[in-house]
Amino acid sequence: xxxxxxxxxxxxxxxxxxxxxxxxxxxxxxxxxxxxxxxxxxxxxxxxxxxxxxxxxxxxxxxxxxxxxxxxxxxxxxxxxxxxxxxxxxxxxxxxxxxxxxxxxxxxxxxxxxxxxxxxxxxxxxxxxxxxxxxxxxxxxxxxxxxxxxxxxxxxxxxxxxxxxxxxxxxxxxxxxxxxxxxxxxxxxxxxxxxxxxxxxxxxxxxxxxxxxxxxxxxxxxxxxxxxxxxxxxxxxx
Amino acid sequence: xxxxxxxxxxxxxxxxxxxxxxxxxxxxxxxxxxxxxxxxxxxxxxxxxxxxxxxxxxxxxxxxxxxxxxxxxxxxxxxxxxxxxxxxxxxxxxxxxxxxxxxxxxxxxxxxxxxxxxxxxxxxxxxxxxxxxxxxxxxxxxxxxxxxxxxxxxxxxxxxxxxxxxxxxxxxxxxxxxxxxxxxxxxxxxxxxxxxxxxxxxxxxxxxxxxxxxxxxxxxxxxxxxxxxxxxxxxxxxxxxxxxxxxxxxxxxxxxxxxxxxxxxxxxxxxxxxxxxxxxxxxxxxxxxxxxxxxxxxxxxxxxxxxxxxxxxxxxxxxxxxxxxxxxxxxxxxxxxxxxxxxxxxxxxxxxxxxxxx
Numbered sequence: 001x002x003x004x005x006x007x008x009x010x011x012x013x014x015x016x017x018x019x020x021x022x023x024x025x026x027x028x029x030x031x032x033x034x035x036x037x038x039x040x041x042x043x044x045x046x047x048x049x050x051x052x053x054x055x056x057x058x059x060x061x062x063x064x065x066x067x068x069x070x071x072x073x074x075x076x077x078x079x080x081x082x083x084x085x086x087x088x089x090x091x092x093x094x095x096x097x098x099x100x101x102x103x104x105x106x107x108x109x110x111x112x113x114x115x116x117x118x119x120x121x122x123x124x125x126x127x128x129x130x131x132x133x134x135x136x137x138x139x140x141x142x143x144x145x146x147x148x149x150x151x152x153x154x155x156x157x158x159x160x161x162x163x164x165x166x167x168x169x170x171x172x173x174x175x176x177x178x179x180x181x182x183x184x185x186x187x188x189x190x191x192x193x194x195x196x197x198x199x200x201x202x203x204x205x206x207x208x209x210x211x212x213x214x215x216x217x218x219x220x221x222x223x224x225x226x227x228x229x230x231x232x233x234x235x236x237x238x
Numbered sequence: 239x240x241x242x243x244x245x246x247x248x249x250x251x252x253x254x255x256x257x258x259x260x261x262x263x264x265x266x267x268x269x270x271x272x273x274x275x276x277x278x279x280x281x282x283x284x285x286x287x288x289x290x291x292x293x294x295x296x297x298x299x300x301x302x303x304x305x306x307x308x309x310x311x312x313x314x315x316x317x318x319x320x321x322x323x324x325x326x327x328x329x330x331x332x333x334x335x336x337x338x339x340x341x342x343x344x345x346x347x348x349x350x351x352x353x354x355x356x357x358x359x360x361x362x363x364x365x366x367x368x369x370x371x372x373x374x375x376x377x378x379x380x381x382x383x384x385x386x387x388x389x390x391x392x393x394x395x396x397x398x399x400x401x402x403x404x405x406x407x408x409x410x411x412x413x414x415x416x417x418x419x420x421x422x423x424x425x426x427x428x429x430x431x432x433x434x435x436x437x438x439x440x441x442x443x444x445x446x447x448x449x450x451x452x453x454x455x456x457x458x459x460x461x462x463x464x465x466x467x468x469x470x471x472x473x474x475x476x477x478x479x480x481x482x483x484x485x486x487x488x489x490x491x492x493x494x495x496x497x498x499x500x501x502x503x504x505x506x507x508x509x510x511x512x513x514x515x516x517x518x519x520x521x522x523x524x525x526x527x528x529x530x531x532x533x534x535x536x537x538x539x540x541x542x543x544x545x546x547x548x549x550x551x552x553x554x555x556x557x558x559x560x561x562x563x564x565x566x567x568x569x570x571x572x573x574x575x576x577x578x579x580x581x582x583x584x585x586x587x588x589x590x591x592x593x594x595x596x
Contacts, residue, residue: 179344182344183344184344184345184346184400184401187345187399187400188405189405192405196574199466199519199574199575199576200574201576201579202345203343203345204343204344204345
């Protein structure tokens with residue numbers, strides 16, 4: 001059965017797939033509206049963050065047949081491809097960056113993609129043919145990414161100490177990517193005007209620690225996924 | 239006998255008057271003594287909260303402001319006075335980046351670099367000249383100009399923000415301009431003229447501001463078209479920051495922008511709050527800025543819009559003395575804008591008093 005046949009056969013998957021795209025399109029339109037002034041004022045690092053998010057999201061959605069996720073090599077190579085795609089996007093822009101920025105953003109896009117796919121892979125292996133799980137996880141990751149935005153109205157009440165505030169900020173992949181870009185996004189125009197972060201003291205996570213932490217977590221998920229895959233195949237062979 | 243006493247008093251006056259500083263005339267003598275004592279208490283508090291590595295609050299920005307408070311205090315502390323000065327200087331030097339920036343984090347890079355080079359300059363140590371020069375270049379490189387595709391008619395043209403590509407604001411602009419001026423950058427450098435474009439576009443003065451939102455009270459907002467205190471409302475901290483920016487960029491006192499800013503200051507003169515700001519926000523930033531701007535403006539008194547004459551030095555000293563904690567620190571009960579940090583607020587207050595007693 002070809003990939004196309006699989007897609008056509010699975011109506012539930014088609015619905016999920018299109019709903020996902022609608023959510024993405026609406027989100028992008030909403031963000032464009034919110035960040036309109038930001039874009040027109042030429043904040044290229046904000047644009048880079050949006051481009052990185054688009055690469056990872058599209059990379060996830062461009063893999064509609066979840067069966068491929070069981071292949072560990074595919075997960076690894078696909079993540080590398082997305083990171084390369086992002087670096088090409090930066091190279092195509094007219095702005096010159098330091099070598100450090102290229103390296104760090106490459107690592108960041110790779111690790112975020114690798115983490116996302118490694119987790120989705122486990123979900124798929126464990127709950128095979130219930131592709132919705134991976135999609136739900138993806139939605140949770142999106143919510144986590146945007147946590148500094150959702151919590152903004154209450155952040156002063158919730159984060160009474162710098163440690164608590166750091167916890168909120170650090171838990172968002174957006175902060176990790178901003179650190180790779182050397183960009184204090186919480187003091188960028190939109191955040192400054194619409195959230196209280198600009199008037200509070202916080203720190204970003206150390207980039208090296210973040211790289212190592214995400215790499216370790218992704219690797220653990222990857223190994224666990226490979227083990228589950230091996231176990232599943234062995235079980236089905238017997 | 240009476241004549242003899244009178245002659246003696248006259249003689250004493252003749253001897254003493256020439257050796258008294260001009261600030262003695264500008265400020266109530268008793269208050270000046272108390273203010274100097276308050277500075278000592280504040281600096282003593284800072285001695286107690288200094289970290290092992292010489293920093294305050296583990297921040298290049300706060301450490302630089304605190305060490306500046308020591309260096310510019312009436313006691314004129316210097317590196318030769320010991321590790322409490324040399325260690326924070328070393329902490330600052332440890333965070334010098336290859337691109338000239340001086341910062342411990344990716345945040346506030348402009349602010350940190352600006353206050354760091356100002357502090358290094360205050361040491362009068364020539365061995366920091368290269369670091370200061372590189373810091374100046376880094377700050378100037380942050381300015382939004384044609385090289386970053388900003389045309390002179392753009393509302394952000396000439397502005398400097400926190401660092402990177404972030405949006406500019408008047409607070410960062412004034413700190414940057416102050417640093418460039420204090421560290422001896424040539425007044426003819428085009429950075430100042432470009433900065434004036436941005437500063438002018440942050441003022442509520444339609445005569446000199448080409449932005450459509452500009453009102454006419456003469457005060458300043460945080461950035462063109464935005465004030466954290468609602469709409470594009472002017473407020474004290476930013477109006478004094480704007481005035482410093484204008485004066486340090488070489489604008490004359492007779493310039494309509496300075497005249498309008500000074501009118502706002504007269505109309506809103508108070509030491510009880512940061513006028514125009516929400517609640518008690520940015521109060522000590524205001525005290526720090528008012529001391530610098532009034533010192534730069536060069537008038538000992540201000541006549542408010544009701545015709546009442548105020549000695550700003552006396553008023554500022556009285557206010558700061560009245561709210562100093564018995565342990566020597568100052569702190570804002572409204573912690574926004576980092577004013578819950580006793581080290582920062584104490585250093586700002588000590589600097590404000592340093593200007594008052596000069």
